[in-house]
Amino acid sequence: MVTINDIAKKAGVAKSTVSRYLNGGSVSQKTKAKIERIVNETGYSPNTFAQSLKAKHTKMIGIIVPRLDSYSANEVLSSIDRKLRAKGYQLLITNTDQMIEREIENIYTLAKQKVAGIILMATVITEEHHKAIAEVDVPVLLLGQQAEGLHSIGHQEFEAGYAMGNYAGSLEHKNFLYFSVFKEDVAVGQLRANGVLSAFEKWPDIHVDILETSFSFQKAYELALEVLPKTKATYILCATDNIAMAVLKAAHTLNKNIPSDFSLSGFGGYEVTSIVSPSITTVKYGYKELGEVAVDQLFHLINREEVKNNVLISNTLIKRESTIPK
Amino acid sequence: MVTINDIAKKAGVAKSTVSRYLNGGSVSQKTKAKIERIVNETGYSPNTFAQSLKAKHTKMIGIIVPRLDSYSANEVLSSIDRKLRAKGYQLLITNTDQMIEREIENIYTLAKQKVAGIILMATVITEEHHKAIAEVDVPVLLLGQQAEGLHSIGHQEFEAGYAMGNYAGSLEHKNFLYFSVFKEDVAVGQLRANGVLSAFEKWPDIHVDILETSFSFQKAYELALEVLPKTKATYILCATDNIAMAVLKAAHTLNKNIPSDFSLSGFGGYEVTSIVSPSITTVKYGYKELGEVAVDQLFHLINREEVKNNVLISNTLIKRESTIPK
DNA sequence: AAATAAAATAGAACCGGTTCCAAAAAATAG
DNA sequence: CTATTTTTTGGAACCGGTTCTATTTTATTT
Secondary structure (H helix, E strand, C coil): CCCHHHHHHHHCCCHHHHHHHHCCCCCCHHHHHHHHHHHHHHCCCCCHHHHHHHHCCCCEEEEEECCCCCHHHHHHHHHHHHHHHHCCCEEEEEECCCCHHHHHHHHHHHHHCCCCEEEECCCCCCHHHHHHHHHCCCCEEEECCCCCCCEEEEECHHHHHHHHHHHHHHCCCCEEEEEEECCCCHHHHHHHHHHHHHHHCCCCCCEEEEEEECCCHHHHHHHHHHHHHHCCCCEEEECCHHHHHHHHHHHHHCCCCCCCCCEEECCECCCHHHHCCCCCEEEEECHHHHHHHHHHHHHHHHCCCCCCCEEEECEEEECCCCCCCC | CCCHHHHHHHHCCCHHHHHHHHCCCCCCHHHHHHHHHHHHHHCCCCCHHHHHHHHCCCCEEEEEECCCCCHHHHHHHHHHHHHHHHCCCEEEEEECCCCHHHHHHHHHHHHHCCCCEEEECCCCCCHHHHHHHHHCCCCEEEECCCCCCCEEEEECHHHHHHHHHHHHHHCCCCEEEEEEECCCCHHHHHHHHHHHHHHHCCCCCCEEEEEEECCCHHHHHHHHHHHHHHCCCCEEEECCHHHHHHHHHHHHHCCCCCCCCCEEECCECCCHHHHCCCCCEEEEECHHHHHHHHHHHHHHHHCCCCCCCEEEECEEEECCCCCCCC
């Protein structure tokens, strides 16, 4: 491996001069040309560690994701990756398998790797999150959730819920079943649900049964198998497209027809909802945009520039075959 | 940040002694206890860069994936990640967006980051791949493809194709349409297809039309829209589940019924094929196992132990609603 | 108790860069 | 042509570890 010392020796200058050349310091035309030639000849490339040892940080951005096998996570990841690459940064992805303690652990791990910034896709923000984020000397940006005193960027969850509730109500259904997720998830478990309920207030005769399940396909499927045979609902709202797919499968298993037996809708805009039959009504989120704005925000944080504490990305309701008027 | 010097000073020993303590060298019981206490008190943790500067490599494994938004890539990624974590290694994921030149670029980037090893999920192995792999001083393991002189691990593609061909032939269909991918992809474009055709040799009266499309859902969908109205085939074979899903959507768009108008099958065992209606016949690949074996193999390479040049993982045919006898 | 062997330790060199400071060289002013 | 200012350069120190060598301390043998 060729080092800065080799270059310096071959060029007959001090290594500090080579370093200055590499980093755009003051070097005369003559020596500049000389060093340039030798650098090109040898294909020299600086040792990242030696640089980072001094610089205290790297050109890497860490991202902590709850799972890799999710449509939304991947959409966001792809767009973040693309944008980061354009800036000459590398993405360091760590996976928590939906275990909260690993989120904390990974915050420390990434900080130790001296990443320039961290993007955290969390579901819940605990005291320990706050502690870890405060301790590490790296800017952290929350994605998809918000929390007091932390910078974040997410979706307009309440608005999404409201749009869906408004649409479902206008179809004149009266009996609803809502497959939600645990309340600790503020974005999905609270805001999204509250949006729906808030829209329903226009129709005082609407009745909603709320059931709590999880993001897991399997869990939702099992719950649906149990609940669908005995429900009187004519419209089933699901907090995510993943849950909606599980209900669809359960309906199929139980020989129920959608939308004639009941209407069905999800949230997310996953591609698969347009492929299945019937295609499923959903709210399409701006995942790509979320990723891009996240990178912008994070770099503002890194450069210690002023940023809004919380940015929200808009979304659109997509009406499909799975929902019909009562 | 507390450094090894701080520890040494507080303990009243030389920093070399602290280093020896940390790395299990010979240290007396008395000083061991003293240093241990101080390390715990201060929460000291060694600077990774300073370590890597000397060590010449990190506890990171790089993986180069063609895309993040694919079921198979994520299955493999999850299992590699899990296994690596258990060994105290970090996974550094880089995405190429299916651009070959980026694969090359990323090999160099990862090598520069001094990863201990690289896992490469490539589709095609070019001269430049060979050159890059030979140049960087890091063990590289191919995943899903094989190439002369390189270590690799993949699926039993030919066998998968054969099993599917054998099953489809035994259903007594005579007219087939096969949506394949470009031939440069040895695993999918050649081995998988050859397996099918090889099985078909048992039935000399079988006729197969082979069409070439890509891994992209959209491209496959467009081709299917164009081809389905005029085909006489009663069974459509697809080289991937993704393509099968596209054909399913096209069939739906064109008001064709599966399986009464034609049978349909894919390859991959993607979860979604069991959810859609009709559920789709496919070959389930051992993605989890692939990831695990890959990590094992890579560590053998890193430790310069003897390894088989090429390991293949088995798979199983799953018969579902989308395929019926003629 | 002296001689010898083994274990523990300190100190220096090193990994490959960046940065500071003072000296040297070049450019400009008087 | 000398004095002054500006630009360029080399050398040393530093980042925070690891490792080698020589020395000191402790343990063992006779």
